[in-house]
Amino acid sequence: MGPDWFVLIGVVVIVVGFMLKLDAIAVVIIAAMTTAFIAEVSFDDFLEFIGETWVSNRTVSFFILTLPMIALSERFGLKEQAVNLINRLKGMTTGRFLTLYTVIRQLCGIFGIRISGMVQFVRPIVQPMASAAAEEENLLTEPNDELIKAESATAENVGNFFGQNGFVAASGVLLIVGTLEGLGYTVEATDIAGASLPIIVIAAVVAAIHFNLLGRRLKRNAAPEGTESNEGSLQ
Amino acid sequence: MSSWGDEILNLMFILMGLLLAHTGVRALLDKTNPRRYTTAAFWLLLGFTFAFGEVVSYTLIGVIVIVLGALTLSKGVKVGTLEEGTQEEKDEGARRLGNWLFVPALALAGIAVAISTWAPFGDQSGTVSIGVASILALGIAWVLTKAKASTVAGQTDRLIQQVGPIGMLPQFLAMLGAVFTAAGVGEVVADAIATIVPDGNRFAGVLAYCAGMAIFTAVVGNAFAAFTVITTGIGVPFVFALGGDPIIAGALAMTAGFCGTLVTPMAANFNALPVALMQMKDNNGVIKTQAPIAAVMFVIHVLLMYYWAF
Numbered sequence: 001m002g003p004d005w006f007v008l009i010g011v012v013v014i015v016v017g018f019m020l021k022l023d024a025i026a027v028v029i030i031a032a033m034t035t036a037f038i039a040e041v042s043f044d045d046f047l048e049f050i051g052e053t054w055v056s057n058r059t060v061s062f063f064i065l066t067l068p069m070i071a072l073s074e075r076f077g078l079k080e081q082a083v084n085l086i087n088r089l090k091g092m093t094t095g096r097f098l099t100l101y102t103v104i105r106q107l108c109g110i111f112g113i114r115i116s117g118m119v120q121f122v123r124p125i126v127q128p129m130a131s132a133a134a135e136e137e138n139l140l141t142e143p144n145d146e147l148i149k150a151e152s153a154t155a156e157n158v159g160n161f162f163g164q165n166g167f168v169a170a171s172g173v174l175l176i177v178g179t180l181e182g183l184g185y186t187v188e189a190t191d192i193a194g195a196s197l198p199i200i201v202i203a204a205v206v207a208a209i210h211f212n213l214l215g216r217r218l219k220r221n222a223a224p225e226g227t228e229s230n231e232g233s234l235q
Numbered sequence: 236m237s238s239w240g241d242e243i244l245n246l247m248f249i250l251m252g253l254l255l256a257h258t259g260v261r262a263l264l265d266k267t268n269p270r271r272y273t274t275a276a277f278w279l280l281l282g283f284t285f286a287f288g289e290v291v292s293y294t295l296i297g298v299i300v301i302v303l304g305a306l307t308l309s310k311g312v313k314v315g316t317l318e319e320g321t322q323e324e325k326d327e328g329a330r331r332l333g334n335w336l337f338v339p340a341l342a343l344a345g346i347a348v349a350i351s352t353w354a355p356f357g358d359q360s361g362t363v364s365i366g367v368a369s370i371l372a373l374g375i376a377w378v379l380t381k382a383k384a385s386t387v388a389g390q391t392d393r394l395i396q397q398v399g400p401i402g403m404l405p406q407f408l409a410m411l412g413a414v415f416t417a418a419g420v421g422e423v424v425a426d427a428i429a430t431i432v433p434d435g436n437r438f439a440g441v442l443a444y445c446a447g448m449a450i451f452t453a454v455v456g457n458a459f460a461a462f463t464v465i466t467t468g469i470g471v472p473f474v475f476a477l478g479g480d481p482i483i484a485g486a487l488a489m490t491a492g493f494c495g496t497l498v499t500p501m502a503a504n505f506n507a508l509p510v511a512l513m514q515m516k517d518n519n520g521v522i523k524t525q526a527p528i529a530a531v532m533f534v535i536h537v538l539l540m541y542y543w544a545f
Contacts, residue, residue: 004419004423005423007415007418007423010411010414010420011454014411018500023304023307024401024407024503025304025308025400026307028304028404028408028411029301029407031411035415035418036414036418038418039418039419044294046297047293047301048292048297049414050300050301050410051294051295052293052296053409053413053414054284054297054300054406055296057413058285058288058406060406060504061251061285061405061406062247062251062365062366063508064395065247065370067391068254068373068390068394069372069376071390071394072339072373072377072382072386072387073376073380074320074394075325075382076328076331076336076380077325077327077328077329077332077336078336080326080329081332081333085334112348113348118504118505118509119512121340122513125337127513146520147520149509149513149515149520150515150521152509153510154524157496158497158525161493161497162493162532165486165489165490171459172458172459175459175463175489176462179463179467180466180482180485183481187481191482192485196486196490198539199486199487202532203532206528210527
């Protein structure tokens with residue numbers, strides 16, 4: 001049977017639902033139902049299918065297991081200590097700090113260190129440090145604080161994505177090798193990791209430029225209040 | 236050996252179920268929560284799917300998944316009173332413990348790496364490493380802080396409720412990605428792109444391969460799922476067949492897919508989880524800051540593949 005254009009309606013449901021900011025979980029379920037309906041899957045089979053994929057994807061939510069340790073560390077001042085630490089590093093701006101984190105994250109990837117950085121590092125350590133660096137320069141207005149949260153996550157994602165394939169046993173590398181071998185090409189994992197290195201270096205440069213521009217943007221955002229930008233700062 | 240790993244993995248899921256059920260019970264007892272019954276129902280049912288996923292029928296789990304969606308749709312999941320801890324307590328902790336506070340988070344990473352490298356739990360070592368490391372790191376944090384058990388419980392509940400139902404979005408989307416894949420969305424996307432690419436034009440082929448990876452990844456939220464479909468449907472006929480080096484083009488296609496990951500709400504564990512973790516106001520805040528980087532990186536991928544793979 002040829003491809004059926006109507007299966008893309010589920011994709012439309014997701015895009016429209018997310019754009020209208022409807023309840024995200026409900027939108028996902030409705031998109032799944034729509035797709036199953038169009039593919040003429042019976043409701044019983046649909047329930048069984050989503051039940052099975054839900055159960056087989058439980059590891060996606062493994063981060064929940066890290067929450068007790070993070071929560072406990074936060075209660076005893078993890079964020080406060082992260083802020084103390086950055087305040088001791090003179091000249092560490094938000095932009096420089098996020099560039100540094102991106103590169104560290106890339107190196108973790110290259111050495112095969114798999115971490116769930118969002119939970120372990122971004123929320124409890126990186127974002128507080130990035131915000132504290134901005135506060136040091138009197139740049140921490142409310143919109144800037146929101147922006148720094150997003151940029152802290154950006155540093156994690158860029159460092160994670162454009163670093164992991166430098167490791168020969170990374171799951172992405174093994175998938176490329178497996179797929180290409182399946183298609184009849186001869187490939188070694190070391191070749192793929194090697195071919196990934198230029199883009200890792202390029203990503204570090206792009207991130208450095210991006211976070212340098214962020215520094216200017218933070219200053220521009222805080223500028224209208226001039227020296228009083230402190231007024232709107234968050235603690 | 237591998238059944239030993241499976242046992243540990245199953246134990247982890249039961250543990251997750253208990254953590255979620257604990258939050259459910261606390262929500263039920265929290266009279267300040269305006270929707271305490273529905274909130275409790277959400278966390279208890281969620282916990283049930285983790286602890287008993289392999290025991291009950293998949294159909295029952297499917298029903299529960301839909302009920303979870305109905306509960307969030309009806310705004311039934313609310314946050315009551317959480318055990319926040321005062322600023323004085325936090326400052327005092329930071330003064331007392333100093334840089335030791337970083338040890339549990341770093342130990343978590345270190346132990347996880349050690350377990351996945353050393354692989355004591357067979358095939359499942361990579362998967363269970365985060366779980367086992369979490370438990371050991373919690374032990375370290377507990378010893379360091381000398382916290383009371385009730386504080387550990389209260390704090391765990393606080394963070395689970397702060398992250399909230401949106402923290403589960405990655406798992407819901409992984410489920411949707413499987414539905415899309417089963418329905419053949421990948422073939423439709425690959426076919427659509429293949430019909431508009433001129434035959435025998437190297438640059439068009441490279442552009443289609445990279446764009447196919449980025450677009451399909453954005454649709455299903457996962458570059459790994461995209462790679463096999465797009466490489467077979469576009470990479471082979473339009474790039475490899477014209478003399479493009481499969482090693483270079485293949486490696487670059489995967490990271491071109493990551494450019495799509497940076498800009499899609501479907502990749503919720505990367506783009507929505509941080510929104511939940513940091514209580515950001517804009518659901519798309521992370522995507523917005525990543526979009527310029529994704530655009531620049533995409534152009535570089537196309538040029539690099541065109542000049543380097545041929």
